[in-house]
Amino acid sequence: MAAAAATPTASSGLIRYAAAAPAHSHHQARCSSARPSLLALRHRAARPAPFDYDGDETGDDHPREECGVFGVVGDPDATSLCYLGLQKLQHRGEEGTGIAAAGEDGTIKLERGLGLVGDVFGADPTRLARLPGHAAIGHVRYSTAGAAASLRNVQPFLAGYRFGQLAVAHNGNLVNYHALRNKLEAQGSIFSTSSDTEVIQHLIATSLSRPLLARICDACERLAGAYSLLFLTADKLLAVRDPFGFRPLVMGRRRNGAVVFASETCALDLIDAAYEREVEPGEVVVVDRRDMSVSSACLVPHRPRKSCVFEHIYFALPNSVVFGHAVHERRSAYGRALAEESPAPTADVVIPVPDSGFYAALGFSQTSGLEFQQGLIRWHYSGRSFIQPSQAIRDLAVKLKLAPVHGVIRGKSVVVVDDSLVRGTTSSKIVRLLRDAGAREVHMRIASPPVIGSCLYGIDTPSEGELISNRMDLEGVRRTIGCDSLAFLSLDKLHSIYGDEAPEFCDACFSRNYPVLPTVPEPVPELVSAFED
Template identity: 50%
Template sequence: MDDHFHDACGIFGVYNHAEAANLVYLGLYALQHRGQESAGIVSVEERIFHCNRGKGLVADVFKRPDLDQLRGLQAIGHVRYSTAGGSANVRNIQPLVVDTAQGGMAVAHNGNLVNAVEMRRQLERQGSIFQSTMDTEVIVHLAARSQRRTLPERLVEALHQVRGAYALLAMGEDCVIGVRDPDGMRPLVLGRWPDRENTYVLSSETCALNLVEAQFVRDIQPGEMVVISAKGVESFFPFPKRASHHMCIFEYIYFARPDSTIDGINVYESRKRIGARLAQEHPVTADLVVPVPDSGVPAALGFSQASGIPFELGIIRNHYVGRTFIEPQQAIRHFGVKIKLNTNPQIVEGKRVVLVDDSVVRGTTSRKIVKMVRAAGAKEVHLRISSPPTTHPCYYGIDTPTRRELLAASHTIEEMRAYTTADSLGFLSLEGLYKAVNNGHEHGFCDACFSGNYPILFPKHEEEPQLTLLQEI
């Protein structure tokens, strides 16, 4: 039913607020699009860590009595869509909480470590016992084994031993820490409440700051660690500097909420520019521009404005579909898509339709939607995709099929057009995507799912970096 890539997680943390856990709950609610399989919150009060985690959506996991038990002035939370580590095991729900010789620690992680298996085997040979199958637990074990004096130093020593993409929150007994990987693949922002002294928030996206009425301060920089404590916000850059950064470009295509701004680029405006560029690269004579809701809407607006073709909501999304449903025994064609999306025949009947979507992964959903629009009476259906062909899987924290399952990896554009049954098919070029997203900026991106150029190499190709530790925390 859902043939999209999925981001792995969303993270949210609060320091020095009397309603820390309640605010984290609201923050996770705003980040629900980043993970719908499980949610968790950990708070700390007088060196005691309080934890509540469960399967399902944020509103299903946490009830008022649960939040009342999460006492303390600081808390971190996590929503998850599993990649490394299966979702079935409740032990795979974050944040992880452990007691160490140096005190308690909680960790929440968005991303994926490419050397997690190697590091896990090494730690197990040295006597470590793992409770979950998540790569996040590798970081926890490495930090717990460190002999460094403070939690930030132990965390740095741990992160120097792993490779991959991550935005990470850690919480000690008296601090909240945010770290972004040196390539800057996953987003992380800092906010604060201006009417409260030394009260801060860390979030995957700015949209969550708006909900809790916190003020955006800045993006955490690639390779930066911020330590929030009674001293305020301290910033460190303990990792070797990269020549360029590699924010996941799919954040701007699909993952992030349209009302978020990431690394200075507004997601909604970037998607409209993407749609406008798509109209320039793949013009078509048509009567209507129709988005595949909801992710295709901003790009379809941009396509409409650039082409002059009217925009219409020819497909309506049912927002109340649960993650599971009972499928009828008697066959209903395209049931999985129809329960989520429904065409409006009065809008599309007899019309030449430009159908705008964000990506083609396996192609199965695109094929069904094109057939639905045609069955509703459309005279022509021209499929336009607001990203390049997806030819490679992601290994950095995105749930993707194997390359064998990706339609564009083994089919030409014409073969994909024939498979989806569209009258024409056009993908945005990689060059056009960069120009539309950057819009005058000079950001670097990870585009491995389109190009096959993986910026973080895998362990057999890597050389050990020179270790840089924090000196004055």
């Protein structure tokens, strides 16, 4: 992709952009583009959307976040291991966390709270002590821009039904959630959260299949979208991955035979669990904690594999192996490809945007031969800025988080490499920081294509109106950011890095080729007539 280049402009575009950013949600964007029927529109107007049940002040609470799941079965320290594993997955969700553990008597107990894993469980050790057991599942939740934190949506969810207790932890997003929920509510189901995940428990409870494995298969075969799930019952831990395999889920084993499931391998490494394999797309793995037998079943729908390429680009930790690839190796390859495609011949030095831009910048430096320097220092007490709830806070968060190293930058022409550009907040701030620190020229290189579509499958890319590359062309983005030149990795080049495997990856946020589209919910007849009355 050609770089946009021009003389520097003192840009106030970010501020204008922030003020103009539409408040509508990603979910609304999806529904409107799907052209719901008139009846469906009337139906939605007649009652609050299911997401509004929490009654938070913003009314903007959508199931569109990324999360991490972790589970252990067959270890006397299951709960503590779960706590440590969740710490390691903290980057996947900072808003809330919880652990459900099955005790020796078969009773499942649950502790959860809003905030970081260390705050919820580390600050009050009695919470972990209240969760004895040999099997546990946990969750870290990643909420969306503008969404209010809501304790009732923090997972795992625990419910009792006629066959006992069932806890669930979910990473992903269901695109037929509304349709399923409408139907279940019409049949009398009562929901206590505004999360898509709760429908899964209802589908399992109302399934006529036997035994539990068949009920879970029955329920999951009715789901559309992304789900990497862990279920805990009195005597079993089950792991399920949707047939497209959007979200990661791996299985490992400790030396004492305990079986471990995690969103990323970095969490297995932490607790000395050896990586065994991925849970395959469309697979259900059942571990019975009474005899530690492991069995597996397949969901009936078979789909082409579509694993999320954004996990490699940004989301996963670089020391994880995700979808069979070392994440750091993928990121270096993007950087090398970017240097081939869009070099910066006048530059003196390559600097990464920490943290996620590090390996791509290293790759860029290797291929370009330009010196690699740490020109921006990351302040490690702040979280991921992409996750912060409002634009104003995100702006300040970037400034708090990154500081220039004047000696590296002053008088230099710098190439700044970041993994992705979404709203443009980070890049705009960085260009300003670098110019203030005396950079002569600033060339932005982004190691992924422009983000032009919202994710429907569990990553909180913002609504399409908030995506800067959706609102303006390359030159417009460059001018808004205020850099001397700007280039993205092209989609073709990204595909070429994956070779024959490229079709097995979802790239819808760069291409708008969505593997599965949202189901437009049908109106519930009784409710429509009640409205007409």
